Amino acid sequence: MKRADVVELFSRLRELDPHPTTELDYTTPFELLVAVVLSAQATDVGVNKATRKLYPVANTPQAILDLGEEGLKRYISTIGLFNAKAKNVIALCRILVEQYGGEVPRTREALEALPGVGRKTANVVLNTAFGHPTIAVDTHIFRVSNRTGLAPGKDVRAVEDKLEKTVPPEFKQDAHHWLILHGRYVCKARKPDCPQCVIRDLCRYKDKTPAEPERKKAAPQKTAAKKPKRRLG
Incomplete structure (x- = not known):
């Protein structure tokens, strides 16, 4: 292009x-980090439903550690791969508490070193929470x-x-x-x-979908004229 x-x-x-901005619900960098980890192979809508119940109860690394892995699963069990995600969230919370004073690190290297956090998740946090143009x-x-x-x-x-x-x-x-x-x-x-699409004339996609043809209004159906009833007698 x-x-x-x-x-x-x-x-x-x-x-x-x-x-x-993101459609994930969050108020702190930590809430965003957890939401993005939970969103892998899941919808933002599904994650938001879970975190709306979780965050009022536990929205800090220590609070989630206090829930424990089984306690966390009860809140996120509606999300795909929740067993693995619960394990990762507990592990990353432990690292945040022990190594970063409960704060989310602001570098790519530190973020990607957290369990369950890959390059995409790190980019989302750096961009949305910390204002990096990633x-x-x-x-x-x-x-x-x-x-x-x-x-x-x-x-x-x-x-x-x-x-x-x-x-x-x-x-x-x-x-x-x-x-x-x-x-x-x-x-x-x-x-x-x-x-x-507002960019359709700039797009190079060959198989663009055509506009739906307008349906013609069906002509009113003609009904046969009723024959007058014959009088008997």
């Missing part, structure tokens, strides 16, 4: 949503980047590296959120909503 088209693409997405590539961003021609790549790291070079500095802080929301609600996996 040409640089002028990239600028136009993000300008349009910014006009639609000037201040995008780009976390999930399935939505991977799909949008490849379909549109914005930053095609064979894997998420290749797409991330290309986005880092392609996205102009003025858009980098929010690019992650714009692309996720666009992929989630417009450029959907099975059937992208191309007719409603």
